[in-house]
Structures are given as C-alpha cells and as structure tokens.
Amino acid sequence: MQKLKVCELFAGVGGFRLGLEKTGRYAVVWSNQWEPSTKMQHASLVYEARFGPQNHSNSNIEEVATAEIPDHDMLVGGFPCQDYSVATTLKNSKGLIGKKGVLWWSIHRILSEKKNKPNYLFLENVDRLLKSPSAQRGRDFAIMLRSLNDLGYAVEWRVINAAEYGMPQRRRRVFFLAYHISTELFKSLKNSNPKDWLLKDGVISTAFPVEKTAQNPVSFDLEQNLVSLSNHFNAEKGLSPFLNSGICVDGSVFTLKTTPSYDGHRTLLSDVLENGSADASLYIDETDLPKWEYLKGAKKEVRKTKAGFEYNYSEGSMVFPDALDQPSRTIITGEGGKSPSRFKHVVQTKKGLRRLSPVELERLNMFPDNHTLLEGIPDAKRAFFMGNALVVGVVEQIGSALFQKISEVEKQVQS
Template sequence: MRQSSLNFDTQFRSDITAVELFAGIGGFRLAADRLGLRTIWANDLSSLSCKVYRDRFGPGEIREGDFRELLEEVPAHTLLSGGFPCQPFSSAGKKEGIRDARGTLFQSIADVVERHRPEHFVLENVKRLLTMERGTHFATILGALARLDYLVEWRLLNAMHFGLAQNRQRVFLVGTRLDRLQKSRKNLVDAVKLAQSNDFETGSDIRETIDTPKNWRMIERHKARFETWGLAIGDKFLAQDPAAFSMARPAVFLQEVLEPTVGPEFDFTESTSKWLHENTPVNRFVQGVEILSNQRGGARMGYTIFGIAGVAPTLTSTTSRHYERYKVGDRYRRLTPVEYARLQGFPDDHCRVASAYDRYALLGNAVPPPMAQWVIDQVLKGD
C-alpha cells in the first residue's frame, strides 16, 4: 500500500503556539505536530470527535463544548487554525450559509482574531463558499477578516495534488497581521503565500497583478462568484482564476490505498449485480474520478459505480453505502474506514476508539492533514 507523504525541510518551531478551533478529529493538530508547533488549546462541540482527539493527542488536549461559550478561555497564541462548520455552505447540506446558526460561528472566529491578534490564521471551508448566493457569504467573511488589519489570501486547493487519492476541493484562507509584514519589511509580493506554484513562476507575474490599480475591487460591492485565488486588505480585494495548481507531488490513485482483503460487511456484489441492468454505462473520468456506470435517469437512491484507476470522489460525512460502489476485481464493495483514513491523509487507526459506522462521518468532515501541513508551512516560511 502506497503511503502519502509530504517531505518538509522544517526547523523545530515549538516557540510557535497554536490554537485549533472546530478541531474535529485533529486534522490541523496533526499538521501542526508534524511541523513542530505547540498546540496549547483546542475545541470541538462533538463528544465523539473529542474522544478521538483525546485518544490521539492526550486526555487534556481539547475543550469540549460550544465555542461561543468558551471565548474567555482561549489563550494568546501565534497561529489560529480551524475548519469552521462547512455544512451551512456545503453542496451536501441545506446551503443556508450565514443564515444558518452554524454559519454565525464565523463571527466568533473573528472575535478571537480581534482579541488576541495572532500573527497568522489558517481557515478551511468548502469550494461552494466562493459562489454561494453570488459570493455574498464569502464577501462577509473576507471583509470581516481583512478589516482587522490582516493581509488575507485565499486559494482553492485539491487534495489530489497533495499525495491523496481523492478529488476534494477546499478553500483555504490565510491571514498575516500587517504589522508583522512591516516588521519583516516584506512587500505584498513577498507576502503572498498560496500563489507560489507553477502558474506564478516569477514574482513579476504577481507584482504586475498587485500593482495594477484597476485589479483592486471593493469587497462590499462585489455581487458575483469569487475567483479561486485572491488577496484582500481593508475594504478591497483582487482576485483571479490562475492555472491549475500543481504541487509536483507524486500522484496517488485509489487502487494504491485499498486494503487487499475486506470483510463481508463491505461486499455488496450480490445486491449491486441486481441493479446493474438499470444503470447506464459511463466509462469516463471526471476530475480524476473513474465513473463506470450511473443509475439510469439519475435516481438519487440508485448506485454510482466507480473504478479504482483514478481517485475517489469527495468523501463527506453523509456518504451512504446506498449511493456508492467500487468495482475491485470482480467484486463490488464500499470503501472501508481504513481506506477513508488513507484517502484523507490520517493514520489507519486514527479513529480507533469510534465505531466503524461513525468513522465515516468523522473522517468525511475532517481537514486532510497533508493539505493543512503544506498551507501552514507556506504561512510560516520567511518569518
């Protein structure tokens, strides 16, 4: 089985303290640990998530409860991270956005940033956040953060570019306190963190974009989808859709992370075979995902049959055994919890204290550590 890995030339950074909000099972924590950071406070509402977190990182490592009621407990810190609740914005949820009570949790994040003024923050959410209701929700979030005297950069990234066999697109927002930039005498070009890939090969490409006044727009006046990369300061932003991101990491495919044998509880060959005559053959790749057949007519309760030559579709907390099958040899089966962990970049036994059923939701909601690790590393470089 091929393991996904990201090799970093990192120094020990125990002097950098981290706070992890909406921690879940610790995707950001695992990334921070691998980079030598010292996590001093973490929080999640879910008892089961906290149980997994404590098992992996220690009994006193996370505070369980409603984050809004624990704001006074958050200590001063260098780096703030969090995958704030994505269900209000996700295509797998009801898409209520800021109107959803969970969506307002973002304001509590802004309150922590304003109170403690961390040098950096790293936040993660779903791709849909850029487009929902013509960008209204993202504009609200972007404006709230940028007005706190931070340079805010965002970028749409895909897990498949980080050694993971999954098509999972997520928006990462990173912020650097403006006085931190001034102290290190960095200009905006030097401060850009997430644009350093093959589509911005030279600083002049970024400089030309930043130094052109007409590229800057007012956040509050923006009533359209946001591009996949951008910067914001104060009440203005610039953005564009750069070429596809490439990390130059070895591609990993689904067949490389599958367990060689699985139990009968994961095998649905008999029941799937009965439905195959009602499926329409597809035999094509969509964003790296090999689709063999779909329910004829698109019935939601039908089966989608995936191959294993490509990557897996996005794992979610709502993935059901009724909707997905994978053709492995001459058998049809679902993915196992161990395979879910591998596709998300976690150790096989990361959720060992949870039931097999619960692991799907826990892992499907998580931030992939390899993605978080790369982003945090970019943020801290040059400090």
C-alpha cells in the same frame, strides 16, 4: 525560531493538528470540538484519545468565554459552511451581527475580544464559499474578507484540489491564511506585487506551485460597512467576482485564476486499498447489486413530489465500480453503512465488489491508519468523520511553507 502556539477550533478528529504537528513547527495549546444536536460527542472522544484531554474543550464554542482561550500565535479551523449574512442588533445600531449558531462569528468574536490577537490565521472551507449564496454570489466570502481586514488582517486564499498535487483524493477546498498588521508577513504581502505574490512569492504558491498565467486579474474594493456590504454585494446576481486565488488587503481585493503546476508522484485509489484484509461485511451482496447499478446509472424518468406534482428527472452515470487508476472521488459524510448509494465508493477486488473500509477512508485523507478506531464508535461514524475531514497533506505543506516564510521575512528585517 520557537514553535508557534496554535488554537484549533472546530477540530473534528484533529486533521489540522496532524498536519501542523508533522512539520515539527507548531504546538497546539488549546482545542475545541463540539457537535451540536448529538448527545455522544464522538469526534471529541477520538480527539482526546489521540492527543490527550489536556487543554481540550468539548463545549459549544459560542458559549466559551474568550478569557478561557489561552493566547496563541495562530488560530486554525475548518468552520461550517453557513449563511454569513450580517444584521445590526436593534438595541445598538453599531452591534454586529450574524445569526446565532453561525460559527464564523465565533471566530470573529475571539479575534475581536483577544487583547493579544493571534498573528496568523489558517482557515478552511468548501470551495462553494467563494460563490455563495446563489442570490448574491460571493457575498459570504466578501463579508469574511472585509471583517478580517477590519480586525487588522491581510488575507490570501486558494482553492486547492488535493489530487492535483499528487494526493489520493479529489477534494477541492478553499484555504485561506491571514496575517496580522503587526507582523512582518503582513508588510511583505502589502508591499509585494499582488500577481507575483499569488504566482510565486506567497505562502500558498510556495507550498502549491502554479503555472504562469496570461489571464487578467480582477480587482475591486469592498464596501466598508458590513451591513451594507451584506445587503448589496453582487446584488445584480452575476457570477462571483472571486476567482480561485486571491489576496485582500485594506478592503482591496486582487483575484486571479491559477492553474496547478505539479509533475511529482501521484497516489491512486489502488494505492490505499487493504489488499485481502478488508472486512467481509464490506462486500456487496449480489441481491443488492441491481439497486447499486440503478443508483450509479444514468436516469431520465418522471418523478412525483409528495404533493403529486410530476416532473422530469435526469442525471448522468457515475463510474461504477470506482476507477482504481485515478485518485478517489471526494469522500462525503454519508460514505458509511451497507445501504446502496449513488455516492459511496465501490471497488472491484479479486473477491468481488465492496465498499471502502474505515482505514482506506483515513488513508484517502492522509490520516494514520486507525486514527478514528475507538471502542463504541461504529464504522459508519468513522466514515462520517472522514467525510467532514480535510486532507492532512495539504495542511502540512501550507504549514511548512508558512513557517519558512515567517522565518525568512523576520531574518530580512534583522539583517
């Protein structure tokens, strides 16, 4: 089977591309990266430096005509988590849609307008997508599933914590794959036992095995009218009905709580450290230590709002310094810079306490060393990239399992 042609949206510094290209089964034919409200397009500069400027777009995707995007077999991207509510346009009651600037609708537009729709989608988001917004838990994900079904796709998803499969960072993200109705994989999913698909036969369960479960699945149908679905889904403000694994075909949802099954090698925070070569600027000055200890520590105190209103504030303590015999905590976008912070990683070394280097942050996301090193890009920006990135190993394993599954089902048809 030939390599699958990929379109990478919201490309960042190329995590999806790295993971897919490592399998040797995919070729990126077009990519887009645009950071709103910033003049310097740092992530796009890194992307071009690593992969070349050919077929790379650094324009606002909302303003890129679908005709400019070449046909492709698979569309991938980690799109921003936003409010995905739906409305109708006043001029045309059938016209969808979502608010301007909400980038899910750019994916939706491309899929709607493409005459040759991509056969496969591979998307990623924060795991809270399954339970947002707080007033209608699960509504946003319901809108996505229904709109993908309407466009001819069946969907499977799983929340994956990379560390539970031996990777160096505790990073939970929801990954979802979609298969177009014209593909053998769509038929295979539609005709399968949903529980078997989620526990052993599906693409994600092949890539990331789970234990057999005695827990009862949840099944329900999604309303067909998107505006009505947006207005009424889970309006009684209960828990989200979406569990950490599931499929959705023709508006019917089947969702199940699964537990990871893994007993292989585990990479720890200590395994990614630059031993002895970390820059001196990363070390914490003793005069700053009390501030770090305060921010990382437990608190029960009275605070005041700007308006003078007093309230009781409390939070638990963080492990300080970070445990070296565990995978790391999740990297966030504010990881860079010298200022003391509750959320930045701090490690104990022979030379003293220090923050993590850009290379160590890259390793925690399984990027090549110095992937984000480029003249004119400060270390704080490199840390920001990694706070926004995904764990490359997760993409590689799902990408590999997907290609294998496509080959299998096509062979079965031919025989």
